[in-house]
Amino acid sequence: MTLIKLPRVVFVELDGVLGIQMQDVVPAHGVDLVWQDTGYTGAGVTMAIIDTGIDGNHTALDDLDDDNTTNDPKIVAFYDAINNPSATNGTEIFPYDDNGHGTHCAGITAGTGAPDYQHIGVAPKANLVGVKVLDGGGSGSFAAVMAGMEWTVEKRHDFNIRAASMSLGALTGAIEWTSSEEESVNRMANEMVRAGVTLFIAAGNSGGTATIGTPGSAEDVITVGSLDKDTAIAVYSSQGPTEEGRVKPNLAFVGSSVNAPDANTGDGYVALSGTSMATPGAAGVAVLMYQANPDLSPFDVRNIMQETSTYRQCHYMLANEPCAEDLIPKNRQNNVYGHGHVNAQPAVEEAANYYYDLSLSLNVSLSSEAGVDNRVHIGQGGSVIFNLAGDVQRVQWRTWDMRDNWMDLAEYAVGDEQFSVTHDLLVDRLRFLPNNTVEGDQVILVRAVSGDQASTNLAVGIHIMGEDKIEASTSESSLTTFIIILLSGLVLVLLAVLTFVGVMLRNGEFSESDTLENQNPEGHMETQEPTDSEQDG
Structure with missing residues (x-):
């Protein structure tokens, strides 16, 4: 299946024709200022991409420093809920992507930009975990999605997974769930957040009012809308409210015509548009925040990003009329931009200044x-x-x-x-x-x-x-004990041998020299005359 046929992708552009370079997306949200002023690039933090997989052979994603002489993989674990669900330790399967969507998202978050460094990700020194819950056609079952989400929570300590990006909310029909399954996925999304994983979910590409569905409608997640390169809301970006009446999305990030790694090309890039592209970009800012302050909870991250965003007055794109929310003087979340346009620099600085x-x-x-x-x-x-x-x-x-x-x-x-x-x-x-x-x-x-x-x-x-x-302290103690016992045994054996030899020598049985000295030249034994004392005795 070609990328243009993916239900999550609005359109595809050739690299360098109309696509926005990541070096243009980065300053649109002040990410370059974070790199410049703090040096934070996501080092040490791991983010999960819950999607179609990640191409572990792409030059922007195969290692941390783009030096082939070093052994420092960027993708530290991979779970395949589609084709290898029983391989659960994260290291049995080499990262792959038979679709391309997950690789593109991974590059937006943490790509190194190799080979030409025009498309560097938001957190280029971060590590990644690939969680494949969608097949080559972009579809995924309820069971596979749940398995991937549960695995991410179970392995969060093993791989230091602090944030996750999931673009299932951008699907428009590839996943068909019952209402009870939708409730289960939303509930699991909330559980991920409460377990300590900041979860970013795409709002969707339906474009109209009240079109944000599962799992972007989950209460505790950060739902992300998409901006065009001029930072206006994209015409395709889904809007709230949710079916439950919640105001969504939470935030907005550039997601139109974004150049990022093209899977299975080795070093190619492709421009894609959709809330799927906006979501990993916003998640990358959270990765920078976690490097600045690893003590943050997912709710801290959400609150800081919302508070530091640039508020944008909304208007419903199709009707081209003001939102009711904008009639209230106080800035508040609305159903188009959420709390506004993500600002990386104040978000990271507030995270860093949380205690000091x-x-x-x-x-x-x-x-x-x-x-x-x-x-x-x-x-x-x-x-x-x-x-x-x-x-x-x-x-x-x-x-x-x-x-x-x-x-x-x-x-x-x-x-x-x-x-x-x-x-x-x-x-x-x-x-x-x-x-x-x-x-x-x-x-x-x-x-x-x-x-x-x-x-x-x-x-x-x-x-x-x-x-x-x-275990040196324990093993050294055990080794010392063993040596003492061995030496003690050798000493006892040596003493026994010396004692035995001494007895034999005293009895004359082991003295060859004494025996020879007591022989006459003809070889006869000499006899001694008894002494007077012996005779008297």
Whole structure:
């Protein structure tokens, strides 16, 4: 099936003809200012693309740094609810996309822009998880969609999935659900949010009033409408209210004629339009917010993005008349733009300033050398070393696990220009977190604090050495005990042998030299005359 026939896609354009480059979408929402002012690019954060899959061979999505000599895959897990639903650990199936839609969405969120870097995603250093719930024709069953959503929740801690983009709301007939199934999907969408995954869902491409359906109508999700390149609402973008009477969408993002990776071409790009394209763009802003503040809940993310958006007075496109909401003087959510046009810079800055004011005069940088996988490898007795700049009073660190929190590094002393996070400290913390895997790849965050100000968060990938290293304290104790027992046994055996030899020597049975000395030249044994004492005895 060609992309133009997909029910989610409004139209397709050749790359470079009429399509908007991502480098034009990025400034439309202030994403470039976030990169410039904070350095946040999504590093350490993982987002799930719940769609048709992701092409793991596309140059913009195959690794984090576009360096083929390194081993740092961008797509850290893949679940195929369509063709391999029993392979659930996320690593058995190589990421693929037999449709193209999911790959395009993934590139909008986190594509590196390779090879020409004109179409860099909103969070280019973020990791991705592909969740395939739609087949090659763009259709998906109720069971497959539910399985993908449930899998995402179950694996959120394993892969640090903080946000998810799902464009099922843009379908116009490819999925046919009963009313009870629609209720189940909406309920599961809300459960994902309450479990800690910020869920972005496309509003749909029906274009008229009251056309937002399942799952975009779910209460707790962030429903996204689409803007044209001039940031006016796109004529195809579905509008609220929902069947339940909720005002939707929540936000709007550019989604018309967006150039992003074209699946199964190696390095090609294609321009697509639809709320499907707007949704992963908005989700990418949330990824930047999570790098700035991993303590945010999905409701924090939604509230901040809504509060910092640019309010847009709505008018119903087809009727070309004002919305009733605009008759109320106070700005409020409306059924066309939602709360408005996403503004990345104030959203990320508010996220960063949630507990501390962001200070660019404080800085943390990595001193330790990374390996070929762009991770610092650390074994028993090792540490990750960082450099500091600025008037730093405290150093804080945490793992990327959403259940973790920031901790002061007790070993840091004011005036130190470097600090380290040791292997033992890391292992102790990771073991403290429930059901966590210590060995292997992890991400830690560090920051410098001075008064009520803090530096940007530095995310560093690490690789904790094998189980023999992690369990060193236990294994070393066991080895020591074994050696002591072995040596004790050898000592006892040696003592027994020496005792036996001593007895034999005393009895003359093992002294060949003594025997020879007591022989005469003819070989006869000499006899000794008894002494007087012996005779008397």
